[in-house]
Amino acid sequence: MTLPRTPSFRLDGRRALVTGASRGIGLGCAVALAEAGAHVVLAARGTDALEEAVAEMRAEGWSAEAQALDVTDLEAQAAFFAAQDPFDCLVNSAGLARHSAALDTDPGDFDAVMSVNLRAAYFLATNAARDMPEGGSIVQISSQMGHVGGLDRAVYCASKHGVEGMTKAMAQEFGPRGIRVNSLCPTFIRTPLTEPTFADPEKRAWIMSKIKLPRVAEVEDIMGAVVFLCSPASAMVTGTGLLVDGGWTSG
Template identity: 55%
Template sequence: MKLPQTPSLRLDGRSALVTGASQGIGLACACALAQAGARVTLVARNAERLEEVVAALRTAGHEAEGLALDVQDQGATRRALAGRRFDILVNNAGTNRPKPIDQVTEEDYAAVMALNVRATYFLTQTVIEEMPAGGSVINVSSQMGHVGAKNRSLYCASKAAVEGMTRAMAVELGPRGIRVNSLCPTFIETPMTQPFFQEPGFREAVLAQIPLERLGRIEDVMGPVVFLASPAANLITGSALMVDGGWTAH
């Protein structure tokens, strides 16, 4: 009797592009993909920090390169990536400006939507030009794309847009053999979220929503991103993988 074999979680021979990769979730995703065998290109605006991360990855024996780039500059991005082929794209670059709805400015709206939505959309458009069948696009979204929260109407709107584009892209790119999924973390302790936890009572309010009763760590996204990128997820597309400690199970 021939027993079924678990599809591999290895990514040897594959190339990956990760945005917002110099710190936090993006750094964790880049490390995870590299540790699974992928050749990783890390994109971020902070060239100095990017060089440090790439050097550390190479010292650890991984194939990595840095690309100092603002993904909001569509023209520069297209020029930098022209003719390059990636099997995996992780759209992680993002921002948040939490405010009461009556204090959100047009500039806030433009900044959040430009990075969280517009840059994700057009970078994907660029990368899929050369992406082969078997490719995987992973949009780092948020539990806030599925629930509402005080002072986060703008962020929730941007991540709900990411969820919508993920599903539509999955439908359109499926015939080409390209999968598109979103990864939806809860609050992960990163440099971006650290200031939020300085607010009185904020940590307690967040923990009250998480059945596992703890905040996320960057390591919590590493297994899920490798899974979505790997052959183990070959029939998964148009899905949102919740990494939220149970928040959205309420």
């Protein structure tokens, strides 16, 4: 008998790009991929926080570098990819949320959210895929709100449902080239950005009423999931959304 062997979760020798990497979920993804052996390019609009993160990551013995990039500037996007060696992994964590009742939605807020969450995400994926080698992985950080609705979140939900749709379509298009495309869909993650939400007793109660596990989510909860989606361990996973939502969407 020949026993099967578990595929590797390691990313040694691979190049990964993580956008929105200066804090929160993006930073967690960058650390997770670097810890798994990848060389990680951390990208965001400003570099101060990125440089601090990279210095700490290098002190751990991991391989990382910082790059300034505004993902909404499509010309800058194209120039960035043209100047880089191909990436084996793209994790797009750049995102924007502006919540309001649908009847009160400001067109400027609508355009801003769609520009970051959908338009920029779309072209990040296509730019990365052009030269991505076989075995590559594209991961969009989506949301549980890409699978359900939410009060005062019509614009955000529209953008994330769009991400889920393009993920499925790109998985079909890029699949024959051996490139996988998936989304990672977290619930509310405790970060400095969401701290005001958790600090509101009414909003925290609403979140906890939806999550079936007895705690809120932390950045560490998405780190194993992103390594899985970027590694050979998920070699037959494409066109899907991996929900890290504590059971929110289970009913």
